[in-house]
Amino acid sequence: MDKLSVMQAFRRIVDRGSFTRAAEDLGVSPALLSREIKLLEESLGSTLLIRTTRAMSLTDAGRVYYDEAAGILDAVNGVETRIRAGAGAVRGHLKVNASSSFGQTVIAPMLPAFLETHPDIRLSLSLDDRVVDMVEGGFDVSIRIRAAMPDSALLARKLGTMRQRIYAAPAYLDRAGTPETPADIAPHRVIGFLLADHLATWSLRNGTDSVSLDLDPPIRVGNSLVLRDLLISGMGIGTLPGFVSDSPVARGDLVRVLPDWELPAPEIFALTASRLGMDAKVTAFLTALRRALAA
Incomplete structure (x- = not known):
């Protein structure tokens, strides 16, 4: 017996008198x-009408x-009216x-304008280079950078594509030489991203040409910002995503190595727990993030 449905029916019978x-x-x-009313009366052990x-x-x-019953139904x-009314409110x-590097270089700069536009939002931003269980962590949205997202109960929305290229500091290249072909990478000190x-394997592409390099990086780090700083200091050659490399390249701290070659470009995904759609605050955040990525 659906108690709420029976309550609604009983209330309607009494209100209509028939x-x-x-x-x-x-x-x-x-x-x-x-x-239904007979079953209700039997379950209560009392005559109602x-x-x-x-x-x-x-x-x-x-x-x-x-x-x-009228109090419960009201x-x-x-509650339903308040939920519906608030569904479109950004609060x-x-x-x-998100990962530490993406959070610091992409999300953090966009937050002041986002929070000023939506002052009723309370924000918790967790930066972790490990893949976390977003449902267990209670996250509304998790930003992941992957070649593809595996099937799961989570809903993945593609936000953009991330460039992945090879960089080094000018001072390092002056000292160790500039690679002219992918094969020239082997003698260099490679800094790997854990x-x-x-x-340990760079699959490089140049138009229709491709080559695979098996490497054994003597230096391995688990954070793109640390890797960037090591490259700037002249410690070796490594790969960086575009959102990390753009600023140091613009300043001249890093230069692109083998500019005609690059690694496969992974996708930037926003994961949400619900397949029934996003609430207004998540929609507003992802809209702002897409703008930041486009800029």
Whole structure:
């Protein structure tokens, strides 16, 4: 027995003063309503309605049940109304998870304008280079950078594509020489990214040409910003995503090595837990993030 449905039916019967009129309102047969009320009375062990051929009246128990049921139904309707009214409002606690490098170089710079535009948002930004369980962590959205997302109960929305290229400091190249072909990488000190699929194997592409380099990086780090700083200091050659390399390249701290070659470009995904759609605060955040990535 669906208690809320039965409560609604009982309330409608009393309000309309008739099984027939209540049945018409609810789109069911009077016989079905009669059976439901009989089952309700049997479950309660009490008579709620006294019916004759000419009239219907509430018993004392029926009046108590009607008053309490009306309060419960009004409370449920009130909650639903407030939820619907707030569904389009950009407010509430937004919990975001991302990698340290992406969070510091892409998300952090966009936050002042985003929070100024949406002052009713409370933000928790968790930066972690490990892949976390976003449902267990209670995150509304998690930013992941992958070649592809595996099938799961999470919903992945593609935000953009990330360039992945080879860089070194001018001073390092002046000292160690500038590679002219992919094969020239082998004698160089390679700094590897521990969390990347290409830690020990670089699959390079140049148009339709491709080559695979098997490497054994003597220096391996698990953070792109640390890798960037090591490259700037002249420690070797390594790969960086575009959102990390753009600024030091613009300043002249790094230069691109083998400019005609690059690694496969992974995708930037936003993962959310619900397949029923996003609430307004998540939608607003992802809209701002897409703008930041486009800029």
